[in-house]
Amino acid sequence: MVQARAVIIDGKGEVDVLRIGQLEVREPGAGELLVEVVAAGLNRADTLQRRGRYPAPPGAPANVPGLEYAGKVARIGAGVSDFAVGDHVMGIVGGGGMATHVVVHAREALRVPAGMSLTDAAAIPEVFLTAYDALFSQAQVGMGCDVLIHAVGSGVGTAALQLALACGARPIGTSRSADKLERCKALGLRDALVVSDKKFALDVAARTGGRGADVILDTVGAAYLAENVNAIAPLGTIVLIGLMGGASAELALGLLLAKRAHVVGTTLRSRPLEEKAALAQAFAHAALPLFERGVLKPVVDSVLPMDDIRTAHERMENNDSFGKIVLAWS
Numbered sequence: 001m002v003q004a005r006a007v008i009i010d011g012k013g014e015v016d017v018l019r020i021g022q023l024e025v026r027e028p029g030a031g032e033l034l035v036e037v038v039a040a041g042l043n044r045a046d047t048l049q050r051r052g053r054y055p056a057p058p059g060a061p062a063n064v065p066g067l068e069y070a071g072k073v074a075r076i077g078a079g080v081s082d083f084a085v086g087d088h089v090m091g092i093v094g095g096g097g098m099a100t101h102v103v104v105h106a107r108e109a110l111r112v113p114a115g116m117s118l119t120d121a122a123a124i125p126e127v128f129l130t131a132y133d134a135l136f137s138q139a140q141v142g143m144g145c146d147v148l149i150h151a152v153g154s155g156v157g158t159a160a161l162q163l164a165l166a167c168g169a170r171p172i173g174t175s176r177s178a179d180k181l182e183r184c185k186a187l188g189l190r191d192a193l194v195v196s197d198k199k200f201a202l203d204v205a206a207r208t209g210g211r212g213a214d215v216i217l218d219t220v221g222a223a224y225l226a227e228n229v230n231a232i233a234p235l236g237t238i239v240l241i242g243l244m245g246g247a248s249a250e251l252a253l254g255l256l257l258a259k260r261a262h263v264v265g266t267t268l269r270s271r272p273l274e275e276k277a278a279l280a281q282a283f284a285h286a287a288l289p290l291f292e293r294g295v296l297k298p299v300v301d302s303v304l305p306m307d308d309i310r311t312a313h314e315r316m317e318n319n320d321s322f323g324k325i326v327l328a329w330s
Contacts, residue, residue, distance in 0.1 A: 001026060002034065002074075005329070006099035007309050009063045012052030015310040023064060025101040028077035033106050035089060037071040039122035039303070039328040040097045042312050043155070044244065045269065049095075050313065056095035057270045066097025067269060069104075070112060070121035080106045088112035090121045091280065092129055094269055098306065100329055107277035110284055113291035116298075123298035123324035124291070127155035130241060130268055131163050131217070132283050138264050139215040139237040143168030148204055148213035148231060150220050152189065153180030155324045156241065158299040160217050161187055163287070166295050169215075172207055174200055180322055187299070198223055201230035212236060222246030229255050237262040299323030305330055 001024045008021035028034045046065040048054035056062050070090040073083050083089065089109045096102050112121040135141040147164045151157045152173030164171040165188045172191040175181050181192035191207050193200050204213050212233035218224055223245030228238050229252050240263065256263070268276065290296040301321040304312050305328060312325050 002101050004099045004101040005306075006061075006064045006096070007066065007306065007327075009050050009065060012050065015050070015313045017050060018309050018313065020307060020309070023061070023096075023099050025099065026103060028075055028103050030078040031080060031106055032077040033073050033080065033083060033089065033104050033109055034075040034077075035069060035071045035102050035104055035109075036074040037069045037097065037100055037102055037329060038118040039070050039326050040066045040306075041068045041122045041124075041126055041155070042316055042325040042327060043067050043126050044242065044316065046098075047313055047317055060093065060095030061099075062095075064096045064099055066093065066095060066099065066102075068092050068122065068125040069097040069102055070118040070125075071102075072118075074101065077106075082106060083109065088118060088121070090118075090125050092125045092268060092276065098309070098327065105273060105277065108273070108280045110280055110288065113288060116291065119303050119326050119328050120298045120300060122326045122328075123155070123300045126268070127159040127324065128163070128287065128296070128298075129279060129283055130156050131160035132287060133268065133279055134217055134239045134241055134266060135160060135163055135169075135215070136167075136286075137279070137282075138239045138266050139217075141167060141169050141215050145169040145214040146172065146204075146208045146211070146233070148172045148174070148200075148216040150174050150195075150216070150218050150224060151242075151244075152184050152192075153177060153322050154219060155299070156217075156219060158184065158187060158323050161189055162296050166290055172204060172213065177319075183322055198227060201227050204231040208233065215239065217241065220245035222249035225249040226252060229259075229261070232259060232261045234259045235261065237264060240265045241267070301325050303328055 219242030221243035
């Protein structure tokens with residue numbers, strides 16, 4: 001066993017239930033890596049877990065948050081041949097990423113792009129894999145597609161924006177913050193919509209020749225569902241990846257039928273190993289080279305010491321961040 005430091009959630013509630021404590025991490029088994037974590041990205045799921053609204057899946061630590069990590073391979077389990085001790089790696093986990101050590105399966109691990117710092121790498125796995133899966137696995141986005149990206153200034157939003165541009169799609173970004181939309185222009189956003197009244201379908205139609213968006217990437221949920229159905233193009237796909245605006249809403253089934261549109265729900269955290277490994281390998285082949293060429297880049301809002309975990313949670317819940325908040329071990 002390895003004695004590690006970790007963020008611990010004591011009970012559920014506000015940020016005062018968070019502390020830094022001790023954790024025992026097992027040795028890696030066959031096909032696994034023990035990673036010494038340098039940094040981990042903060043995600044909405046972590047704040048929801050703290051409040052008792054998003055429990056860790058079976059096999060993940062119940063009271064240690066963290067859905068992604070970046071660090072160095074410390075030990076290798078039997079049968080691993082693709083990695084060596086000292087290699088810089090990053091990836092997603094079901095939980096426990098906010099510890100100084102974590103055991104991961106080698107097939108889920110990704111090499112950190114050459115020349116990239118581990119703090120920057122910690123901003124990649126969760127948001128880019130989520131966006132990649134939603135755009136290409138769930139919605140088959142391709143060249144010329146009109147893609148509506150809600151909360152485009154978020155971690156997933158900035159990742160989806162870059163991936164859409166990289167494949168030749170036409171992104172339209174929404175945000176409640178004009179400042180965040182302005183900052184997204186540096187990432188290539190051209191069509192930006194400030195949404196203050198939950199209405200955007202007419203603006204989307206105006207930017208798409210009246211058709212609507214071929215794909216809608218939605219992190220909001222219930223609050224935007226009706227308008228998403230209005231904004232989706234015939235045969236289009238709404239991919240639901242978050243519920244920040246609620247989990248229950250009425251659905252205009254007649255309009256959905258008339259448009260022959262699809263509504264797809266997706267999440268990464270609870271998927272089985274084989275699905276996560278397949279996604280990691282597809283992403284490594286298609287997207288990782290684009291980081292080394294400068295086509296894609298992690299968008300880091302701030303890097304805070306892991307001891308400032310409470311401050312990080314408050315910043316995320318206040319919606320002050322643009323891109324990813326990263327926590328680093330000192």
